[in-house]
Amino acid sequence: MHLRLFIVMIFTSIYSFAQTNFGSISGSISSVENEPLELVSISIVELNKNTLTDIKGNFSFSNIVPGNYIVRIQMVGAKEEDIPVLVKENQNTPISYKLTKENIQLLQEVRIIGNNTKITRKESPYVAKLPIKYLENPQVYNVVPKELINQQMAVDLGSVSKNVPGAGIPMVANQGRVTFRSRGFEAEPNARNGVAGAAFSFLDNTNLERIEAIKGPSTTLFGTQVASSYGGFYNRVTKKPYNSVGGEVSYTGGSWDFNRVTFDANTPINSDKTALLRLNGATTFEKSFQDNGFTNSLALAPSFSYQINDKLSLLMDIEFGTAKGTSVVRFNPYTKGNKIQSIANMHFPYRKTFLGDDITYNTQMMNIFGQLNYKISSKWTSQTIFSRARSTINGYITALNGKSDSTLQASVIIGNTNFIATNLQQNFIGDFYIGKFRNRMVVGLDYYNNFNSFDRVTVNAPLVNFINTPSSYRVTRNMLDTLTNTGTPRKEKSSDNTYSAYISDVFDITDRLKVMGSLRVDNFHYNGVYNILTGETSGGLSVSGLQAGPYSQTALSHKSGLIYEVLKDKLTVFGNYLNGFFNISGVDKDGNNFVPQKGNQLEFGTKADLFNHKLVGTISYYDINVDHVLRTDPDDANYSIQDGTQYSRGVEVDITANPVAGLNIVFGYAYNDSKFTKSDASVLNLRPAASGPQNMYNFWVSYTFTEGKFSGLGAGFGGNMGSSSYQTNTQTSKVIIPSYQMFDASIFYDRPKYRLGLKVDNITSEKAWSVRLTPQAPARFLASLSLKF
CATH class of the missing domain: 2.40.170.20 (TonB-dependent receptor, beta-barrel domain)
Known part of the structure; x- marks a missing residue:
């Protein structure tokens, strides 16, 4: 009798669980200019579940038990945002969040995708080590983006540097090491993602997203090891x-x-x-x-x-x-x-x-x-x-x-x-x-x-x-x-x-x-x-x-x-x-x-x-x-x-x-x-x-x-x-x-x-x-x- 009751209870529980109707949450994150933002951290606080937005700024959570939750949007350089949501059975709860002020791709490598045919975007998280826009930075720097690199089929750093004013004909040393001119001085690609990354041999373009030519003496933020010239240096992103x-x-x-x-x-x-x-x-x-x-x-x-x-x-x-x-x-x-x-x-x-x-x-x-x-x-x-x-x-x-x-x-x-x-x-x-x-x-x-x-x-x-x-x-x-x-x-x-x-x-x-x-x-x-x-x-x-x-x-x-x-x-x-x-x-x-x-x-x-x-x-x-x-x-x-x-x-x-x-x-x-x-x-x-x-x-x-x-x-x-x-x-x-x-x-x-x-x-x-x-x-x-x- 007890065994029969136990079996009935087990099957009843399995049946009840199988009948639970889950819901889902999905949404998108965009910049103040309506451009999708990639790699923004999204979490459901109560469930300790995390994900990241994709290249279109979208994210989703599935198989969520119906109820009230807090969805947290978190990225470096922006205020943390908590959004209350109600998940209903067999329904998707949509969330669309747009930044209320300008925030650029920064230390967390959040990226603004935008229109990939444009080559005019100059924003950089590295030049000032701070979340400031191109127009807010009093230092001059040039950017050669991947779109331009692809158009020109640039297979080496010397070919990429052709787009930097004043770079001149690249000087290739005996080990494939390459240097350029900058404001009357020699400039080298001594930085990678804003920190020391020198190489006394060849550097391949295979993982190059863009080149940033940072102009003028820059040892205040980067030190002599990176900023090895009064004319500036090159940062490989x-x-x-x-x-x-x-x-x-x-x-x-x-x-x-x-x-x-x-x-x-x-x-x-x-x-x-x-x-x-x-x-x-x-x-x-x-x-x-x-x-x-x-x-x-x-x-x-x-x-x-x-x-x-x-x-x-x-x-x-x-x-x-x-x-x-x-x-x-x-x-x-x-x-x-x-x-x-x-x-x-x-x-x-x-x-x-x-x-x-x-x-x-x-x-x-x-x-x-x-x-x-x-x-x-x-x-x-x-x-x-x-x-x-x-x-x-x-x-x-x-x-x-x-x-x-x-x-x-x-x-x-x-x-x-x-x-x-x-x-x-x-x-x-x-x-x-x-x-x-x-x-x-x-x-x-x-x-x-x-x-x-x-x-x-x-x-x-x-x-x-x-x-x-x-x-x-x-x-x-x-x-x-x-x-x-x-x-x-x-x-x-x-x-x-x-x-x-x-x-x-x-x-x-x-x-x-x-x-x-x-x-x-x-x-x-x-x-x-x-x-x-x-x-x-x-x-x-x-x-x-x-x-x-x-x-x-x-x-x-x-x-x-x-x-x-x-x-x-x-x-x-x-x-x-x-x-x-x-x-x-x-x-x-x-x-x-x-x-x-x-x-x-x-x-x-x-x-x-x-x-x-x-x-x-x-x-x-x-x-x-x-x-x-x-x-x-x-x-x-x-x-x-x-x-x-x-x-x-x-x-x-x-x-x-x-x-x-x-x-x-x-x-x-x-x-x-x-x-x-x-x-x-x-x-x-x-x-x-x-x-x-x-x-x-x-x-x-x-x-x-x-x-x-x-x-x-x-x-x-x-x-x-x-x-x-x-x-x-x-x-x-x-x-x-x-x-x-x-x-x-x-x-x-x-x-x-x-x-x-x-x-x-x-x-x-x-x-x-x-x-x-x-x-x-x-x-x-x-x-x-x-x-x-």
Whole structure:
């Protein structure tokens, strides 16, 4: 009897449960401009259930027991929103939420999707480390978005940089490392997602979402490790996971056996879609247009994000790359004697390397990045960042040194080099009011450790006449290996530590007038150089040419800016005063330690974002002055004194426009006047060599059909032009790099399931050289096919 009753009760319970009619909740989240927002955290408080919005801003919860609940909308940079809902049986409860004030994609990597055919959006969470809009930021920066990268079929960082005013012809180092010009100085892609991410080898584009060129001295917020130039630096924004399944496989083939395969795969990895994984990868092989030379590389870049709960999120990225190749041509002409010469008239062969394909290097790099965001309150967020970068170079690194007007000698470094950098950051980001005045503030602590090791020897190959080169001449591995005993060894290790604290605040005096103030204190400890051969530790070879022991320096860096919105959210005028510094080792002849070198920039201009983002741009004038530059002591050539000065002044124009659907226009202009104003007599009052052309232009115009039977079909045309510049510029010797005009064109057909593209770089096969006198490739043809899923 009891058993029968128990069985009846069990079946009754199962039947009752089966008859329960669940409900559901779904909705969408949009910005103040009605654009969908991706990766916003949505939770049901009572059930502890979480999810994220997808690329269309949508979310949903199913199988919800009927009743009253609170749906919480949570994202960094916005006020927490609780929405009461009533779930009914067999019904869906809709929620539609629109932000009531401007909030841009910030630390949580919430992304505004918008219209993917536009290239005018400039908003960035990284430039100021604060939630401020493009028009609210008094610092100048340029953005090259993925839409433009795709249109131009840009397969490397050098191709991407063509869209940055003043970038010039990229300088490619022997390991594939690339640098650019910026306001008369060298600029490097040393930052990844706003923190240190340098690589002393090649960096593949496979995980590149966009490039941000941040202009002017920027050590106040980023430190010397990232902002390694008074002209600015490049920030690589990487691809992040999104809340759906998707991806792409692409093949690109072209001139000189160019073969490149890339893939991009994304998927949620849990049922709530709060844990997301994305994997990008590429492999590339290309021969040189010259008589010898090649590169062969592999890159993998996984990215993982996890919305742990409605307040805490985790992001982890890894960049791994390995490459084997031959050094690009780097020519250092013979400059002794009073002469003015142009590389175009030296009879240096444009298509000859003088090196065999067995003179190779191997590189390996790995960057690891982790970020935890915790929303402390509606006003404050904690951001904890860990970054570690490692680059290893093995093999042969070459340069061609002129020994006369017609002869050269290959100088070759053989061996191993390692660079390891570790960065820890803790930021607290606030958005709060003091009375009626809005403040957006970041307070941060920063630790950076740098370690380098060298185990290599430099040897010199036999001289050769580069004008009438014997057909049998070629520098080979066997030739070099027999010379290693005669070479100059470098076997050493070095390291340094930097401890920093910084604060930056944007203070709204009115809703149109805003002021920014920033300050950094930086304590640098150089631990010296350990010589493996002698077992001694010293400071290494200082800039003064003397041995200096380990040393410490403390520097203050400041940044201030003013923004006034002439037309609210449309047109602003701005001014900034930026500071940068670099630590300098050594002492003068009286034993006084050198102090950090300083660079200060004064800049003013205007920014515009008009006609509903159809016309966006910046026009500015800057004046950079560098002090505490070392120069040879006129009373004792064995020492240096620290009273040298230099200025760099100029105008920059950066305009992007989308006047009608499908039509995109990019235009840039950079004028730069640089000069040594107090220096060694050999360069006094001259433009620094390697500062790039005085005038540079860039443009790109494209049109894509957005509807009809030709929807997705498009074409683009652009160019880069620069005036003449110098590889060497002294009172007695000048090596001139001629002006250049290089044009590119592309045609593409972009459909939801596939994309076809054709591209021609340097259509006219213009002869051009980088600042290292590396010949640039003639016309290169590329074709690509991408399959999307």
